[in-house]
Amino acid sequence: MIRTVAETGSTNADLLAALRAGERAPEGTWLVADRQTSGRGRQARAWSDGAGNFMGSTVVRPGPHDPPPATLALLAGLALYETVSPLISDPRSLSLKWPNDLLLGRAKLAGILLEGQGDAVVVGIGVNLASAPAVEGRETAALSALGPAPDRDAFAARLADHFDRELERWRAVGVEPLLRRWQAAAHPRGTVLSVHEPSGALVSGLFDGLAPDGSMLLRLEDGSRRAIHVGDVSLA
Template sequence: MIHKVAETGSTNADLAARIKGGDYLPEGDWLIADRQTAGKGRLGRAWNDGSGNFMGSTAVRIAPGDPLPATLALLTGLAVHESLSGFKPQGRGLVLKWPNDLLLDGGKVAGILLEMTAGVVVVGIGVNLASAPKILGRKVCALADYGAVPSRDDFARALASAFDTELQRWRSVGLAPLLRRWQSAAHPKGTPLTVLPPGEDAVQGTFAGLADDGNLRLALAGGSVRTIHAGDVLLAQT
């Protein structure tokens, strides 16, 4: 079920507050906002407003036997990729970038934020349908930059369906098939990357795929491969 509000601070914060307050949030329910005034992305970045864009959150209850909760970022990326593929203009490249961004012709068109609250993962998604915020030093874009814009509600229904499908697959067949599908939707192996690990200088390398746990494998100039567990990842063309 999709619940809509005209304005809120953050759909992620709203769901987290309800969980902390003892509410049971069934999987498959979504909270989406016409406008956010205190939305956030990874690393505390602001990701607000954007009338006509998709801003919404849902909850996943981690059960025994589920894959690692962090891999929900990859699952969510696939669901957003599947949903956007049905609306993007033909001839425009849509790729996933680890761990949780989608790029349309090299510009960030969507982002994902996962937050754990009392054993429940709140999954927040922002998609630039009608407009894109200005981010210093980053290329961003919206579907509207390339033609017709889907209605927010049409996109929300497509995303809810795709997310439900991916969640069932994640639980029933495990992580390996998801990782293969994620890599097929990402930029190719060998793509030059700059990684900014927390507390470290930038690391240069090329995309070497994903590790078995979903972390990024970065091929370094000397021939070694480093596994990246966290950090900003920049493509050379961005």
């Protein structure tokens, strides 16, 4: 079910508040806003909205036998990738960047934010369909640069469908196929990356795939591999 509102602070915040209030938001519920006044990205960054862009959130209720909830960011990324690929003439220009970005060339086209509440996870997704917000220090892109902007409501329906399919696969066959498919859609192994860790440290190395838990593996200069569980990743 997709519910649309004209304006709200944040679709993630709305669903989190509903869950805290004891509302039974079933899995598969989507809340989509025409405008957001307090949109957020990872690490508390503000994320500007834009008329005609997609701004929405959904609820997932991981079970005790499901893969790790953290891998839902990778699942959402794949759902986004599969939704956007048919809309552009050269899908090779699309790539996933760990843990939560979809890139067009080197520019950010879409982002994902996961937040937990009780036994539920709210997955927020923002996609630049019509316009690209200005983000300090980051290149951004919109699909409208390649042709007419996709219709927001049609895009929402396709994304919800792809997300449901990926969720079924995640539960049915586990995380290994998800990791393989995510890596096939990501920038290639050997890509030079820099990671700003929560401590403030900067780590640079070569992308070396994903670990079984979904963390990113970085090949360091001395040849060792380091698992990155949290961090802000940029292409060098």
